[in-house]
Amino acid sequence: MNGVIGVDIGGTKMAAARVSSGGSLAGDIHAVASSGQSEEGLVDALLGLLNAEIRRNGPPQAVGLGCAGTVHRKSGVVVVSPNLPLRGTSLVSLVEDALDLPTFLDNDANVAALAEARVGAGIGAQHMLMVTLGTGVGGGLVLDGEVYRGASGAAGEVGHMVVKAGGEECRCGSKGCLEAYASGTALERIAGNLVREGEDGPMAALLQRGELDGLSVGRLAKEGDPGALRAVREVGWWLGVGLAGMANLLEPEIIVIGGGLVELGDILLDPAREVVQEEALSPVREGVDVRCARLGADAGILGAGLMAWEESGMSPEV
Numbered sequence: 030m031n032g033v034i035g036v037d038i039g040g041t042k043m044a045a046a047r048v049s050s051g052g053s054l055a056g057d058i059h060a061v062a063s064s065g066q067s068e069e070g071l072v073d074a075l076l077g078l079l080n081a082e083i084r085r086n087g088p089p090q091a092v093g094l095g096c097a098g099t100v101h102r103k104s105g106v107v108v109v110s111p112n113l114p115l116r117g118t119s120l121v122s123l124v125e126d127a128l129d130l131p132t133f134l135d136n137d138a139n140v141a142a143l144a145e146a147r148v149g150a151g152i153g154a155q156h157m158l159m160v161t162l163g164t165g166v167g168g169g170l171v172l173d174g175e176v177y178r179g180a181s182g183a184a185g186e187v188g189h190m191v192v193k194a195g196g197e198e199c200r201c202g203s204k205g206c207l208e209a210y211a212s213g214t215a216l217e218r219i220a221g222n223l224v225r226e227g228e229d230g231p232m233a234a235l236l237q238r239g240e241l242d243g244l245s246v247g248r249l250a251k252e253g254d255p256g257a258l259r260a261v262r263e264v265g266w267w268l269g270v271g272l273a274g275m276a277n278l279l280e281p282e283i284i285v286i287g288g289g290l291v292e293l294g295d296i297l298l299d300p301a302r303e304v305v306q307e308e309a310l311s312p313v314r315e316g317v318d319v320r321c322a323r324l325g326a327d328a329g330i331l332g333a334g335l336m337a338w339e340e341s342g343m344s345p346e347v
Contacts, residue, residue, distance in 0.1 A: 031088075032049055032089055032334075033092065033334050033341075034047060034093070034337075035095070035140075035329075035330040035331060035332070035334030035337065036075070036092065036095065036330065036333055037095050037140075037333060038113070039063060039097050039329070041062070041064045042064075043061055043062075043063045043078055044326075045058070045079065046334075047082070048330065048331055048337070048338070051148075053148070053331070058327075059081065061074050061078050068115060070114075071113065072123055075120075079124070089130065090337075091341045092130050092133070092337060093134075093334050094124070094133065094135075094333055095141070095330075096120065097110050097111075097136075098112075098113060098115060099136070100134055100135060101181055102133075102135050103182070104119070105119060105121025106118065106119050106120065106134075107120050108183075120134055121133070131337075133340040136182070136183075136185070137167070137329050138159065138161055138167035138168055139176050140169075140332030141287060142158075142285070143332040143336060144328045144329075145157070145159055145285045146171040148331065149285070150320050150321065150324075151283050154283045155172075156172055156173070156280065156281045157170075157171040157281050157283045158187075158279060158283075158284045159171075159285045159287060162268070162286065162287070162290035163212065163213055163288040163290065164212060165212050166187065166188030166206075166212050166288075167186075168185045170185050187207065188208035189201050189208060190206065191203065191207075192205060192210060192271050193205040193210065196209065197209040197210065207267070207268075207271040210271075211267045211268040213243030213290055216246050217246065219260045219264060220236075220241060220246040220257065221236055223256055224256070228256040228259070230254060230256050231256075232246065244289075250293060250296055251293065258296065261296050261297055262296070262297075264290075265299065265300030266301070268286075268298075269302065269303065269305050272284055272305050272319065273304055273305045276309045276317050277313055280313050281317060282318065283318050283320060284320070285321070285322050286298060286319065286322060287324075287328060288322075298321070301319060302319050305319060
């Protein structure tokens with residue numbers, strides 16, 4: 030087996046697998062923990078993961094790394110990662126020096142967007158926006174068929190565009206960011222506020238026990254609980270506010286929604302679509318399609334692998 034190795038470096042785990050030139054998994058996914066590590070420990074775990082894959086399947090042609098946080102792609106440096114102990118870390122040099130393999134680095138949301146554009150929900154679109162909804166909100170832009178990264182590689186932070194000036198405080202330190210209104214964390218806060226305003230039922234019981242979180246609210250919404258549905262629809266409405274602004278700015282053909290919250294499906298996305306239709310300008314609103322991601326948790330690995338194929342000049346056949 031040859032191909033490339035794609036690695037998805039997240040806040041809780043790192044996962045790696047071979048990725049074929051056609052953008053599919055060419056072997057099993059293997060993972061190790063990334064949480065609770067020092068910088069040195071995390072790099073050692075990454076090298077251990079890669080070395081284990083090489084022992085199983087032989088040396089690859091290249092390695093692609095998709096890492097959570099802000100990265101400087103050209104220098105191969107992780108500038109800062111809120112959930113990882115990486116600050117100014119020359120990750121590409123560390124891997125290349127250890128393995129003597131061409132290595133490429135990008136933000137995890139960028140590589141997920143690349144995967145969805147090439148082999149997922151965005152196939153055929155030249156202009157695609159991906160928004161990932163989880164604990165936070167991330168994003169990636171594919172414009173004219175290529176990932177748009179900005180001047181230094183930090184473009185696409187759609188979660189930190191302001192949708193309500195002076196609004197809720199975001200983890201980034203600003204107020205009114207989309208992440209503060211359309212994330213799993215936001216869903217938990219909105220549900221809690223509804224209970225405190227008098228919403229009764231299962232959410233109130235969960236809050237009293239200290240067990241109310243985004244996952245539990247989502248579960249109740251899928252079961253049809255009225256209070257949970259109100260909370261999810263409010264998150265969907267705020268998501269739509271953000272998407273309408275993005276659509277007006279970029280006029281994508283497709284907006285792909287990924288991340289853990291997308292499991293809520295149309296319960297979440299229908300309110301967002303309604304806002305886009307009301308607030309986006311014509312002809313933008315008629316042309317944009319808001320849809321769920323297709324690749325799920327594999328998007329990061331596939332996108333990292335596809336990046337390695339493309340950046341090394343070995344363009345995948347898709």
